[in-house]
Amino acid sequence: MTPEQARNVIDEAISQIAPDADLGSLAPDADLRDALELDSLDFLNLVESLSQRTGRRIDEDDYPQLATMASAVKFLTAR
Amino acid sequence: MTVRQVAPDPLTVQHRHELLRQMLFIRRFEEKCVELYSAGEIRGFVHLYIGEEAVAVGVNESLTPDDNIVSTYREHGHALARGIPVDAVMAEMYGKITGCSKGRGGSMHLFDAGRRFYGGNAIVGGGLPLATGLALADKMRGDQRVTACFFGDGAVAEGEFHECMNLAALWKLPVLFCCENNLYAMGTALERAQAQTDLALRAESYGMTAWPVDGMDVLAVEQAARRAAESVRAGGGPHFLELRTYRFRAHSMYDPELYRGKAEVAEWRERDPIEALAGRMRAAGELSDEELAAIGEKLAAQIDESVMLARAAPAESVDDLTRFVYSTEPA
């Protein structure tokens, strides 16, 4: 999976959970939860959506790597 | 022409004792019904047979267990003479599930398919077409069976009487029409309901053998019924017996009885069928007062026991309300 594809997958997942989120102005290293006001349930929905879209299992131990957009892209392309 | 019983006396003493016992049994049962009805323990409409016992007992002697009986709402005597256990009849009066109709029919709708007792019927004349049909089935299958159909003088005024007499005669059906002419259709005397009051004569006009019979003499009734039943069984077509009898009590439990005088009732009481037979047996040395008393006590005890059983018996569960509306419960 290329970084470009990863980015699209993440954008889609986020817009599904927070349709009003302004992805354009999101800094790559900004903490997703704070910037997008995601509570723990939103974040769980995000993880679920990402693992559905990529078909890969994401465990709780991987959560820290999804903290920012940049780290999330790296995580998805690394595997 | 009234059939008189003729000597020599072919019936054994033992048989006459049995006739007496059966009539007394019906009398005591009906008297107990009066008592229970007044106490409010049995309800609805109850029509008593007191005074007509000779008809039920006499006619039943002419039938076999395989013959059919269709009765009316004045049916306790017919049911007991036919052999339906007194416990089952009494339980039915109490509307209990141990009744011969599971408590659902009551006094006017006693049924016992096993004994081919195809019920009382609360519609005057309602049973005549059923009897005609039962006989039709037997005739079509060639079964040597007699269908005895009881009805009162009131039914003679119903269209169904005319239709069934004609149909039975037309198709020569094995029906023994037993008309219990007790002179009153509830409050209407026969002469105020029928232009022609000789009912046997009326019956003959349909082309069937018809005899008037002294309905207060059980031996006369038995003899006439035997001759008629044998002729019917032998394919002689339907026969009609006009059994001239009298009810000593009201049409049903109580009514003003303003339609008849007390003198008339007293006059007919003189010919009480039980006293008539008992008197003849006493005169012939066949019956002692002690024997009569003993029979009475035994019957009274049997009836009291049936009351106890009926009181204690369970009622049908309300959950079964819709059972037997159709043979198979609708899906």
Added chain:
Amino acid sequence: MPALGADMDEGTLLEWLVKPGDEIRKGDIIAVVDTSKSAIEVESFHTGTIERLIVGVGETVPVGTVLATIAEQAAAAAPAVAAAPAAAAAPAGPPEAAGPPEPQRARKRPAREPAARAKQRRQPVITSEKAQPAAASPLVRHLAEELRVDIATVQGTGPGGTITRADVQRAAIAGAGVAEPVTLPPQPGVAVTAAQPTPARPTVPVTARQPVTPLARRIAAELGIDVSKLTGSGSRGAVREADVRMAATARAPTQAPAQEREQAMRQAIGRLMARSKREIPHYYLSNTVDMTAAMDWLHQRNRELEVTERLVPAALLLKATALAARQVPQLNGYWEDDRFAPGDAVHLGVAISLRGGGLLTPAIHDAAELAPGELMAQLRDLVNRARGGRLRRAELTEATITVTNLGDQGVESVFGVIYPPQVALVGIGKIIERPVAVGGLVGARPVVITTLSADHRASDGYAGARYLAAVSDLLQRPEEL
């Protein structure tokens, strides 16, 4: 009193034919009873001697009442049955008009009760002992009844002292012997005439009710559409399914702008919070809870679970708060008309913030009964539906205690405002690492600050403290939640 017919429920004793001490045999006639049909002789079913006559002549008593007692000699164990009438009816007293024969002739009539036979309420037979009642024709009796005049007090001026219409009218006007206040027409003094003007029927103000078909009503409820604002295209202008669906699709773009909706919600929350502060004497408690056991158990569980089944810490916290509410019922219920009404179960209100702003607190029913997994599923469903505007009315109104989980927004401790008429609000802060001394050794351990706002009218600090302690204790054994 014997039952003498299927439709008889009472009878009047006309005559005793025996007196105490008389010897009687079964079948003897001992009395005469009057029914709605005729006078009938009463027969005894027992042989014995009359002890006492209980019911007197002229008395009307229900069927089954004991008329007299008989000392029995005969051993007959017949049930103690009241005397019963004999066969023939003796016409005692004035010959009765031939009452309608009891309709036993069941031709064309079902075996049940005879058809509605006019129940003639007959006058009791007049005998020497009873006082002569004032003679008044039924018409006059009727008028007296209508004008509420007590006929017994009216002086009859007719022939032989009979009471005439005029007598009754005079009594009504003069008010003499008027049984109760008569609402006569306003013009006093005007002769009371039979043809009173019937008061005009009040015309019910009929609002033009908008007809809506049942299907339309059902779908409108599901889509949260207010049908009263729609114009119907159906027959007689009825709102139909199509109208509702059109309004639903049209709602998104042209629906009231978000600010307007959010502003309306703001007002609603504001009013509620103001009332809470005004009426409820809040007291506040807080407690730090060691979450080590809970978090370890959670991580271990989540490792085995698919993402769709995974639990968030909130699930355990909510379950603990619900179980604790069951253990301390004074905090679970409502304060209404000055007294505390305990909730029938723990319906846990969960404060859910909406993305565009605003707050809803739907309830999870019987939260104490749910396993964490179920609670988690219901929580996710509730949150998704809350944010989609598809909550059911019942869910929004039946919470018995509410918990607010603002810790998610990074706040350490929350002292919330109680939602009337509830009597408690539980706050849950953020789970954070804190240096904690355990057995003398200090280590970094995950902790959370739980707070309680409670209504001092319904409970005291002691109950509140026991509640928070229960929450903490429950969280030390997560596997039992």
Added chain:
Amino acid sequence: MTAQAAPSRRDASRAGKSGGPASPAGLVKISYREAMRAAIREALQRDDRVFLMGEDVGRYGGCFAVSLGLLEEFGPERIRDTPLSESAFVGAGIGAAMAGMRPIVEIMTVNFSLLALDQIMNNAATLLHMSGGQCNVPLVIRMTTGAGRQVAAQHSHSLEGWYTHIPGIKVLAPATLEDARGMLWTALQDPDPVLIFEHGSLYGMEGMLAADAGAVDISSAAIRRQGKDLTLITYGGTLGKALSAADELAKDGIEAEVIDLRALRPLDDATFLASVGKTHRAVIVDEGWRSGSLSAEITARIMERAFYDLDAAVERVCSAEVPMPYPRHLEEAALPQIGGIVAAARRAVG
């Protein structure tokens, strides 16, 4: 009174050669009358307890020629002409059934059944219950019903609704060739009394029927035409008119689902309730008078159990509440017609 051949009504089966023995798996052209006759003949052949009884069913061949030829084939013992004594011969049918026979009693028309109503209601329908389950009455009563032949008021009644009021009996309305051919045998196996109403206008209806057509079920309704916009519920003589109305509505793109009740008691309401759940609109066509009619009962059940599926009031097309007039133009005005059904459907669809 003679039966006029009704205009040939569409029939679901395909074309085939007419009359005579059909090719084994093939179809045979047959009339409703002949289908019912074949059913009676089959029953008489297969079960010697079966016999036919009624006015002029033998030598005359049946008032509507249904039993033509059966007397010659089965003899006077099993094809019994009766005197004009409805109460006696219907009661005799009940008695014979109680004794174990399987009678088919033909009452010439529903109009004369009123003379036997006491036997049907107080004996046939009631004996089993009153006797605590001892007396079964395995009887079939057939009667012609309905109007449309200018025979005026006393010969034109549609009283199926009365009989559907009585617990203890079953009521059928065969409207197609399959049902005319197949309902009788199933009814004869039923231990309880079954009434079969044959609409007078159907006797002459012709169409194709499977040569080996046999017994059919007598407890469920049938969907004669699929549709999604409204549900047309009817039975017996008005099925043809309902199908024609559906054709006319289809021209305007309105797809009507036509339900033939087949069994009027017990009523298979599940089928029409499911249909109303889909179409949200119902029109009932019932030749009875509207007050207290079968259509009233169906409307009540829809209101009770499909209320929230209704997007329009239930419409009913019934006979005018008048004694049936003799002149043709008045009779047609009084009876439910295709135009009336279409208008009601348009009101429902709106």
